[in-house]
Amino acid sequence: MFSVTVRDHMMIAHSFRGEVFGPAQRLHGATYVVDATFRRADLDDDNLVVDIGRAAEQLHEVVGALSYRNLDEEPDFAGTNTSTEALAKVVADRLAHRVHAGDLGEGARGLSGLSVTLHESHIAWASYERSL
């Protein structure tokens, strides 16, 4: 099994609802360093998992659509806690949609899976892994 990972980041504001979150119920924010990993069993004709330039470009668009925003005011997240693990799924699902739409190139249709890790600090991170 092969994989390729590209890294980008996003800076957002948000707050959480629920006692479990303690002081994080207040409006605060985070830098998420975002790693997107693409997997497949065999390489394509160019000896690649995916065109890394296009993968980086698509990841940049996905995180760009979330960056410099207060997620509490984004309709997509109304009524949900935008926890690190939940946002990892959002980024992964949006990338998966782009893979299926052909935005990462025809070769990317051979991808079998995808995982996304969001690092919220030097001591905490969360991941979501899915098939394609």
Add this chain to the structure above:
Amino acid sequence: MFSVTVRDHMMIAHSFRGEVFGPAQRLHGATYVVDATFRRADLDDDNLVVDIGRAAEQLHEVVGALSYRNLDEEPDFAGTNTSTEALAKVVADRLAHRVHAGDLGEGARGLSGLSVTLHESHIAWASYERSL
């Protein structure tokens, strides 16, 4: 599949028995930077894998019980080599016990697996992965 990871560390002394260990048969020590990863298929009602505050707190207690000690003199490790991989299992098993005891909250009972990585230097680390 979702996961959340928290990082802590511990500083211990120990020695190894067996020719394979070369100079590490002498009493020496290590800083282990410890990553504990918790996994589950679905998020809980708060949109979490686990209450990250409690996860960090429980990991801190587990590494605290090993920290600033000479493992050669700990009854728990009598007659065993406290290799990095063996200690990864010790930390993972102790965390698993706490999950089952409810110390990470009721929500944590939905966890399906756990892995622990101990980084012994910038060029070597070891992991142990188990189900819950």
Add this chain to the structure above:
Amino acid sequence: MFSVTVRDHMMIAHSFRGEVFGPAQRLHGATYVVDATFRRADLDDDNLVVDIGRAAEQLHEVVGALSYRNLDEEPDFAGTNTSTEALAKVVADRLAHRVHAGDLGEGARGLSGLSVTLHESHIAWASYERSL
């Protein structure tokens, strides 16, 4: 010249005023990984720059007073851009105040300087350095 550095972090929301900031004029947020470095020419009687436990504890209190907050609503920052470099100075000056107040121990009075680095992502960070 000796130095000791301790690392902690804080997660905040804020926005910037001024065209130069582009999309960062919107309310967003950041995780700052914070490194505080203490300097002196000679070690104290315990062979230390500073009691690292107290240094970590004081840094934790300083970043704790900023954490999980919207800096736009903090009176201390009214009318100012809380840029990474400006916040590095805030953290450094608050630590310096604590050094002078004896909060890092009597030995810490021998410190000659202090610098603080705030990492806002894996590709950008800012520092402020001052004497004590």
Add this chain to the structure above:
Amino acid sequence: MFSVTVRDHMMIAHSFRGEVFGPAQRLHGATYVVDATFRRADLDDDNLVVDIGRAAEQLHEVVGALSYRNLDEEPDFAGTNTSTEALAKVVADRLAHRVHAGDLGEGARGLSGLSVTLHESHIAWASYERSL
């Protein structure tokens, strides 16, 4: 499941053929920071996944055979794109060969799998995972 990872690096020149590579079709180069991970279900009699000294030594020989070379002129790679993912497989397969040849010690015959990650920069890396 246990694993142990050792890190080394190699510095090579190469070029790629195919429009997808853009400017990387020109002769250029890379530092690959190489992580080799060895896996097995149970520890050996010394409480080890593998003799970490021998693992590091064998990895060093494998990357040494590729280091300080122009891969475009290496017969082994004639007519192939030496992408990061393809090189991860080369390193993994060469290590697997050494495991089977007994170069990592008799204990290493108990290994069940191997993965290799090549970091080409702070924002991109690739992996190949295989059984043993």
Add this chain to the structure above:
Amino acid sequence: MFSVTVRDHMMIAHSFRGEVFGPAQRLHGATYVVDATFRRADLDDDNLVVDIGRAAEQLHEVVGALSYRNLDEEPDFAGTNTSTEALAKVVADRLAHRVHAGDLGEGARGLSGLSVTLHESHIAWASYERSL
């Protein structure tokens, strides 16, 4: 004293002349992770050391002009060893030229110094520091 650092990277081929270089006399290559640090005593009217967006953009142009190239064939480096430390000076001097030309904005004219660090691997890096 304040500073701001931005990180980028470049991938190049080159070779060295001189017995001291051993196997690095052969054509090989490197990824350089490049950190550019800008310094000044006081912040500008926006509370900034430099517009970080423009700093990142200018650094990207400077490293872009060196990327995906065989430095042995670049006229600028004819007859010189493009060691990591020498390249750090090249990047720093080119950035300094851009600061003086106003490419980082009028505010950047208040900068007093600049340093550039090139990381050639996880175990070696080199820097060059200069005034502005």
Add this chain to the structure above:
Amino acid sequence: MFSVTVRDHMMIAHSFRGEVFGPAQRLHGATYVVDATFRRADLDDDNLVVDIGRAAEQLHEVVGALSYRNLDEEPDFAGTNTSTEALAKVVADRLAHRVHAGDLGEGARGLSGLSVTLHESHIAWASYERSL
């Protein structure tokens, strides 16, 4: 001003004397990731700060003489606290001695300064800087 840094590590046991050390008064240990930085104003005839191969080799010998040892039993450290900052000075002074003895090559005699950083964990490190 130019600099070159090489990284290595050492794993030691030790204990501290003095109430300020709390639980670290017990025998424990540490991995120190060691960065040695060599400085000079101008490059040598090969365009180098120092022969990086020899620098790495000399650093490896210096940390090797401390590795896999209980520092409490080393005559060199009798009656002293082997704090991270104190050990940074030990490593720096031993490297300086080797520079003066010609062990890093004749070119290294042009070095003007040296600093050594010991990372004891992901959240704490200490440095010592000296002239040559």
